[in-house]
Amino acid sequence: MGTIIEATATAEGGSLGALGLADAAARLCLQRAKRTAEEVDLLINAGVYNDRGISEPAVASLIQEDIGANPEPQPGAGQGTFSFDVRNGGCGMLSGIQLVDGMLASGTVKLGMVVASDIDPEPGVSEGFGFPAVGGAVLLSADGSRAGFTAFRCVTFPEFAGLFTSNVAWREDPRPERSDRGHNVLTVEIAKSYADRALECAESTVRDLAAESVLDLGEVDLLVATASVPGFAAALAQRLGMPAARVAMPSPALAGAHTAALAVALQSVRLEVGRMALFVCVSAGITVVAALYQG
Amino acid sequence: MSVGGGKHWMALEGGADGSPGEGSYTSRFAAIGACLPQRRLSTDEVMASTKYRTDIELEQLTGVRERRIVGEGQDSYTLALGAARDALAHADCAAADLDMLIVCSISRHVGGLRLQLEPPLNVALKAALGAERALGLDISNACAGMMTGVFILNDLIRQGRIRRGMVVSGEYISELGRNAAQEVRTVMDDQLASLTLGDAGAAAILERAPEGAAGIEVAGFTTLSEHSRLCVAFPATIGPGVTMHTQAREIHRVATEEAVPMLREVLDQAGLKFDEIDYLIPHQTSARAIKKAAASFAEGFGSTPKHTVITVDELGNTASTTHFVALSKYLKEGRFVPQDRVMLLSLASGLEVGIVIFKVDELVGRYGHDH
Numbered sequence A: 001m002g003t004i005i006e007a008t009a010t011a012e013g014g015s016l017g018a019l020g021l022a023d024a025a026a027r028l029c030l031q032r033a034k035r036t037a038e039e040v041d042l043l044i045n046a047g048v049y050n051d052r053g054i055s056e057p058a059v060a061s062l063i064q065e066d067i068g069a070n071p072e073p074q075p076g077a078g079q080g081t082f083s084f085d086v087r088n089g090g091c092g093m094l095s096g097i098q099l100v101d102g103m104l105a106s107g108t109v110k111l112g113m114v115v116a117s118d119i120d121p122e123p124g125v126s127e128g129f130g131f132p133a134v135g136g137a138v139l140l141s142a143d144g145s146r147a148g149f150t151a152f153r154c155v156t157f158p159e160f161a162g163l164f165t166s167n168v169a170w171r172e173d174p175r176p177e178r179s180d181r182g183h184n185v186l187t188v189e190i191a192k193s194y195a196d197r198a199l200e201c202a203e204s205t206v207r208d209l210a211a212e213s214v215l216d217l218g219e220v221d222l223l224v225a226t227a228s229v230p231g232f233a234a235a236l237a238q239r240l241g242m243p244a245a246r247v248a249m250p251s252p253a254l255a256g257a258h259t260a261a262l263a264v265a266l267q268s269v270r271l272e273v274g275r276m277a278l279f280v281c282v283s284a285g286i287t288v289v290a291a292l293y294q295g
Numbered sequence B: 001m002s003v004g005g006g007k008h009w010m011a012l013e014g015g016a017d018g019s020p021g022e023g024s025y026t027s028r029f030a031a032i033g034a035c036l037p038q039r040r041l042s043t044d045e046v047m048a049s050t051k052y053r054t055d056i057e058l059e060q061l062t063g064v065r066e067r068r069i070v071g072e073g074q075d076s077y078t079l080a081l082g083a084a085r086d087a088l089a090h091a092d093c094a095a096a097d098l099d100m101l102i103v104c105s106i107s108r109h110v111g112g113l114r115l116q117l118e119p120p121l122n123v124a125l126k127a128a129l130g131a132e133r134a135l136g137l138d139i140s141n142a143c144a145g146m147m148t149g150v151f152i153l154n155d156l157i158r159q160g161r162i163r164r165g166m167v168v169s170g171e172y173i174s175e176l177g178r179n180a181a182q183e184v185r186t187v188m189d190d191q192l193a194s195l196t197l198g199d200a201g202a203a204a205i206l207e208r209a210p211e212g213a214a215g216i217e218v219a220g221f222t223t224l225s226e227h228s229r230l231c232v233a234f235p236a237t238i239g240p241g242v243t244m245h246t247q248a249r250e251i252h253r254v255a256t257e258e259a260v261p262m263l264r265e266v267l268d269q270a271g272l273k274f275d276e277i278d279y280l281i282p283h284q285t286s287a288r289a290i291k292k293a294a295a296s297f298a299e300g301f302g303s304t305p306k307h308t309v310i311t312v313d314e315l316g317n318t319a320s321t322t323h324f325v326a327l328s329k330y331l332k333e334g335r336f337v338p339q340d341r342v343m344l345l346s347l348a349s350g351l352e353v354g355i356v357i358f359k360v361d362e363l364v365g366r367y368g369h370d371h
Helices: A014-032 A059-067 A089-106 A158-163 A194-212 A232-240 A261-267 B043-048 B058-062 B076-089 B121-129 B145-158 B174-181 B192-196 B248-270 B287-301 B319-332 B361-367
Strands: A002-012 A042-045 A082-086 A111-118 A134-143 A148-156 A164-172 A182-190 A222-226 A276-283 A287-294 B011-014 B027-035 B039-042 B066-069 B100-103 B115-118 B135-140 B164-171 B200-208 B216-223 B231-235 B242-246 B279-282 B341-348 B352-359
Touching: A002 A014, A002 A089, A002 A148, A002 A261, A014 A059, A014 A111, A014 A134, A042 A059, A042 A089, A059 A082, A059 B216, A082 A089, A082 B216, A089 A111, A089 A134, A089 A148, A089 A261, A089 A276, A089 A287, A089 B145, A134 A261, A148 A194, A148 B121, A148 B135, A158 A164, A158 A194, A158 B121, A182 B115, A194 A232, A194 A276, A194 A287, A222 A232, A222 A261, A261 A276, B011 B145, B011 B248, B027 B076, B027 B145, B027 B216, B027 B319, B027 B352, B027 B361, B039 B043, B043 B058, B043 B192, B058 B192, B058 B287, B076 B121, B076 B164, B076 B200, B076 B319, B100 B121, B100 B145, B121 B135, B135 B145, B145 B164, B145 B200, B145 B216, B145 B319, B145 B341, B145 B352, B164 B319, B174 B192, B174 B242, B192 B242, B200 B319, B216 B248, B248 B287, B248 B341, B248 B352, B279 B287, B279 B319, B319 B341, B319 B361
Parallel strands: A042 A082, A042 A111, A222 A276, B100 B135, B100 B164, B279 B341
Antiparallel strands: A002 A134, A082 B135, A111 A134, A148 A287, A164 A182, A164 B115, A276 A287, B011 B216, B027 B200, B039 B066, B164 B200, B216 B352, B231 B242, B341 B352
């Protein structure tokens, strides 16, 4: 019994807002899988930069209500939906998939969806926010005849914690006459060296995962890799000695996607039955989550 | 309706037909830790700090007498770290033995009122604790965050995927009260609930129980999202930190109403009657709301748990940490006996309904009480 990806979807456009992007991606994903929202019994949102910077409730509960996934209880009529957020930066979507995989394996849920989206909450005010406005969704279920996700590995490299930071902090109005006023400002800072360190951390994590899984990297048919910086997947493939033709390459406009990057990358490829895919997400921390997927 | 077409509305672990069924392990709480700041702030002091003159009798309305507030150098992160260390001090395992570390803070203040979005807090916590091997994860599920973490760990331990994990949260939320004090004018204000908040950290270590030993009997969760917009928090516009806007009466009303059928499902799964619960630990919003809910449950079930735990009077509402702060307090005060059966009940913004039933068993001994 394995956890398989039934469908993926993305939605673009800042005018929708982060919630609108997540809702749209979730709806399209369900449509592609020919599923209804009521069938989803686990809904995880992995987006970090949402409208107004909401910290409560879980944004997943808002998405759940919007898409109509069992918003009202009907005890005795089957299982409802359980929603919560994962906040693991650009690794959140794959971390969410790992959590869904666990609950599918135990039978606690039957159909899980991981959704993510980011937007700049205050364009013109925020500093350093360079991620494209995009949402993504991945729908997962258990399949008795396919292997699906066979291994996960999550490693943190705290020595590089300062290379990718983001926070919201109060800044006083610089104008003397308005010194009693100010603003909560989002600041995202990604050091130039982050991309190189991300590659090193990803490579070591992948090699450990391969060793643990008795896998020759030459057997990998597809590399799906994200680190919220353009060019990462191709550079990682080179380090791992994998041909460029086996790399999922999103469109240049979405190459720097953040929490939805995994869904974005999956849009550009087909996960064929029997083929082996290697998923690698890298983000602030530095955190690396890697997984093996047998389609 | 779910694809499984099961009989229960909640996602359920354990019990009559909860996952993962036959042959599963039992998971149990190995230790509970807390970190409470020393400074106390009375409700009288809070109400004296409001910008506008109000005639609100907050203590009478909520039963909150005082709460703890952070001092110099304390924040969400340090409270979480303190609680994690306290839990480890009561456990017979080391941080290096943890397979998973789940951080569940709603507030993410690190270094004063700087709200840290990235990196996730688990990265620094893992390093500070020496939990190098643990799979680190930050989740967010309002005041049901730690209970969600328990639900995740319980599931993974029961199916044998992990042996041991920690759920931890630090909540520096008294600052929401400071912001609310600048704006609250009447008892109907949507920031009134913010005036009841207190700061705290809490941690729980879960582990695989030896064969035949007691532990978590049933855990259930669901999200009734038609109520998802009744309590929303975001960065403040009037000053540093966060503001929270709550339709308090409405959320209490629906939470109490919706909880009854969910409690019934979980009790049925466990094959228990309500009065077989020795201690009910509900989420701590206000003493009055808890008593009102308890009376409503009594009416619905025709029976009541032997004790309903209230800590909100002296600690305020400490968000995601409330259940575990209360558990830690009762364990340290030696209030439990090993045979006691406890029900943790989360009713949180979302609307999240989470329920965990467990036997205290040898946890009592880890706090120097052998009864």
